[in-house]
Amino acid sequence: MKKAIHSPACGEVKDSLYSWGFVIAVTTVAIPLIFSQFPPYYIKLASSIMIMILYGVSFNLLYGYTGYLSFGQAAYFGSGVYVSALILRSTSSLPLALLGGSIAPALLAIVFGYFCVKRSKLYFAMLTLAFAQLIYTLIFKWRSLTGGDDGIVVPRIPYLHNPLTFYFFILALVLVSVFIHWVIVHSPFGHMLKSICQNQERTEFIGVPVEKQVLVAFIIAGFFGGLAGAIYAPFIGVISPKLVHWTMSLTPVIMVVFGGAKHFWGPAIGAIVYIVLKDIITLYTDNWLLVFGLMLLIIVLISPRGVMGVLENIGTYIKKNITKANLMKERIN
Amino acid sequence: MVLPRRSCFQRKMTILLETTGLTKDFGKFRALDNVSFSIEKGVLTSLIGPNGAGKTTFYNCITGKFPPTSGKIFFKEENITGLPAHTIQQKGLSRSFQIVSIFPELSVLDNIKAALIAKAKKNWRMLSFLSRDRVIHEEAMNMVELIGMIDRANWLCHTLSHGDRRRVDIGIALAARPDLILLDEPTAGMNPKETEEVIQLINYLRGKTETTFFITEHDMEVVFSISERIIVLHQGKVLADGTPSEIQENPSVQEVYLGGVL
Ligand SMILES: Nc1ncnc2c1ncn2[C@@H]1O[C@H](COP(=O)(O)OP(=O)(O)OP(=O)(O)O)[C@@H](O)[C@H]1O
Ligand SMILES: [Mg+2]
Numbered sequence: 001m002k003k004a005i006h007s008p009a010c011g012e013v014k015d016s017l018y019s020w021g022f023v024i025a026v027t028t029v030a031i032p033l034i035f036s037q038f039p040p041y042y043i044k045l046a047s048s049i050m051i052m053i054l055y056g057v058s059f060n061l062l063y064g065y066t067g068y069l070s071f072g073q074a075a076y077f078g079s080g081v082y083v084s085a086l087i088l089r090s091t092s093s094l095p096l097a098l099l100g101g102s103i104a105p106a107l108l109a110i111v112f113g114y115f116c117v118k119r120s121k122l123y124f125a126m127l128t129l130a131f132a133q134l135i136y137t138l139i140f141k142w143r144s145l146t147g148g149d150d151g152i153v154v155p156r157i158p159y160l161h162n163p164l165t166f167y168f169f170i171l172a173l174v175l176v177s178v179f180i181h182w183v184i185v186h187s188p189f190g191h192m193l194k195s196i197c198q199n200q201e202r203t204e205f206i207g208v209p210v211e212k213q214v215l216v217a218f219i220i221a222g223f224f225g226g227l228a229g230a231i232y233a234p235f236i237g238v239i240s241p242k243l244v245h246w247t248m249s250l251t252p253v254i255m256v257v258f259g260g261a262k263h264f265w266g267p268a269i270g271a272i273v274y275i276v277l278k279d280i281i282t283l284y285t286d287n288w289l290l291v292f293g294l295m296l297l298i299i300v301l302i303s304p305r306g307v308m309g310v311l312e313n314i315g316t317y318i319k320k321n322i323t324k325a326n327l328m329k330e331r332i333n
Numbered sequence: 334m335v336l337p338r339r340s341c342f343q344r345k346m347t348i349l350l351e352t353t354g355l356t357k358d359f360g361k362f363r364a365l366d367n368v369s370f371s372i373e374k375g376v377l378t379s380l381i382g383p384n385g386a387g388k389t390t391f392y393n394c395i396t397g398k399f400p401p402t403s404g405k406i407f408f409k410e411e412n413i414t415g416l417p418a419h420t421i422q423q424k425g426l427s428r429s430f431q432i433v434s435i436f437p438e439l440s441v442l443d444n445i446k447a448a449l450i451a452k453a454k455k456n457w458r459m460l461s462f463l464s465r466d467r468v469i470h471e472e473a474m475n476m477v478e479l480i481g482m483i484d485r486a487n488w489l490c491h492t493l494s495h496g497d498r499r500r501v502d503i504g505i506a507l508a509a510r511p512d513l514i515l516l517d518e519p520t521a522g523m524n525p526k527e528t529e530e531v532i533q534l535i536n537y538l539r540g541k542t543e544t545t546f547f548i549t550e551h552d553m554e555v556v557f558s559i560s561e562r563i564i565v566l567h568q569g570k571v572l573a574d575g576t577p578s579e580i581q582e583n584p585s586v587q588e589v590y591l592g593g594v595l
Contacts, residue, residue, distance in 0.1 A: 192451070205434075
């Protein structure tokens with residue numbers, strides 16, 4: 001007898017609303033309090049972690065929840081970066097830059113996604129990568145607009161000059177966006193994504209146009225990936241095609257695999273670990289990707305569900321032992 | 334002169350599914366050969382035939398998994414030939430698969446909810462919590478109760494026994510309250526006790542819903558005990574079509590299929 005076929009990567013995604021209290025407390029109180037004691041470098045590090053969290057969470061809507069591995073998210077992050085930078089340069093309006101920097105990638109995702117979702121999951125990964133390379137080449141070659149590999153200097157935003165103020169701005173943007181993802185994955189729409197992940201054929205046969213459903217998830221991921229890029233441009237100040245390179249597509253994959261795709265906060269944990277480790281390792285060696293790769297390998301070997309998986313295992317272990325201890329006590333009494 | 338015409342008209346009204354000259358080729362191999370027949374509302378019909386007769390292929394054509402090579406399919410008098418699977422499902426034609434096909438990492442309740450979301454076309458609602466949807470919840474609980482899984486509503490499906498997973502499978506197909514449900518060997522791979530339970534379930538569900546059941550089955554005892562009409566498929570062709578007693582007496586059926594069994 002055959003077992004129902006489903007990808008092992010498609011377990012139920014776990015989370016709880018209580019986690020929000022913790023997240024908000026840490027990001028709005030603890031981090032600013034602690035980091036204001038240190039040079040501004042550290043609060044900037046925290047800001048870039050926040051941006052990467054949004055990038056990772058949007059990617060995981062596709063990967064962890066729907067089961068579609070995109071190897072080309074840099075197309076949306078990167079086009080967000082460039083559209084935002086160009087808008088800032090010509091209008092110096094941040095709201096306009098954020099709007100353009102997320103809508104343009106979403107439009108791109110409509111066009112590219114239309115072709116990608118028609119393929120099997122393997123071809124989906126390859127095709128997303130191919131499209132991302134297309135965008136990379138375009139940005140690299142179109143010197144008159146993008147400055148080629150010289151990049152663009154993005155004008156600073158006067159009212160966000162203070163790093164702590166900028167941190168709070170980014171934080172607000174990221175918290176709202178991540179909360180939208182939270183609602184989405186708990187909505188009927190999100191339920192369909194989980195169904196597609198676990199059994200695509202069955203989902204089709206309960207009356208869901210699966211391709212369209214995946215396409216919409218793809219567009220949402222493109223939109224928020226773009227938004228992450230759109231805020232990254234003024235934050236980092238100087239942009240280059242490096243931000244559209246395929247290694248930038250690899251970033252969310254690594255973060256999510258490291259943190260755990262099967263937990264809502266997995267990408268966030270992954271982003272923190274990724275940025276902090278990158279920061280530390282680059283002090284010692286240029287081959288930080290190699291070191292990180294090794295660490296990733298170790299984590300995945302210990303727990304296929306990433307850091308969150310390890311934490312969960314520890315959690316259930318403790319719970320088991322507590323109930324055991326309680327049982328023992330009862331017996332003794 | 335008037336009477337037969339009238340009865341003919343009434344009969345036509347109750348036809349749910351009709352195929353005309355349905356043919357399916359896989360390369361040079363003809364899996365279905367000019368299959369024409371109809372399913373009447375409320376009549377539990379079984380499709381039988383030896384391995385490779387084309388039963389699953391027939392289901393796949395009807396439910397839009399792939400289009401037939403030629404021929405037409407009408408469901409509730411509407412031509413549904415070549416429509417995509419999800420569209421056909423939305424019109425009220427559900428199915429289960431020969432191999433149990435459910436959402437293994439979701440709970441029993443969430444499996445049923447998936448089907449209900451799709452049926453209610455709520456699959457685009459992304460800014461409201463599913464857990465707050467009372468209508469879906471109540472309906473799902475009702476369905477879970479109907480399939481006799483209420484005490485395990487929150488179990489993850491991959492932890493269930495094969496028999497219980499088949500219950501969920503049927504529940505998913507039935508949750509949308511379809512007009513017609515196609516069950517492809519619902520007792521495949523089951524021990525006699527589980528088989529008995531599934532048969533009881535099907536009989537129970539028939540009484541509790543408006544849905545017409547169309548079943549393929551290998552177990553002859555099961556077929557003759559629950560069917561009101563039997564269609565025999567052999568090498569992609571309809572060999573016989575009639576009531577269980579007519580089929581039992583049909584010499585060509587006995588020859589090619591039932592052999593010494595009866
Ligand atoms: N997708 C396919 N491609 C090629 N040949 C196929 C395909 N599906 C079915 N067939 C062939 O068509 C014939 C009918 O298969 P089908 O699965 O419909 O039989 P069945 O009556 O359901 O048999 P069983 O009782 O074993 O389930 C078989 O010879 C099979 O090999
Ligand atoms: Mg079959």
